[in-house]
Amino acid sequence: MNKAALVEAAVRKTAEAGSRLPPDEVERVIDALFGTVEYAGAIAEGLKRGETVTVIGFGDFHLDDAGPVLRPGHALHEYIKGSVS
Known part of the structure; x- marks a missing residue:
């Protein structure tokens, strides 16, 4: 998309x-x-300041040694797995 x-x-x-x-x-x-x-958007600015940007249910954006990462939240995992519609 x-x-x-x-x-x-x-x-x-x-x-x-x-x-x-x-x-x-x-x-x-x-x-x-x-x-x-x-x-830069708000997410990138937060990451650059060393913050974790959390969107409840969706997940959080954070930095690791490789750079920016999205860690999916529970609701996103459940939707993708087909547990919820």
């Missing part, structure tokens, strides 16, 4: 939740979290 598809999917998910966000707003949020070529 590329960025455009991620934005489109997030717009659909917000509509399912009852309050559809416009694609340009969703893209700005994704850019703010993950960054762009020109600007």
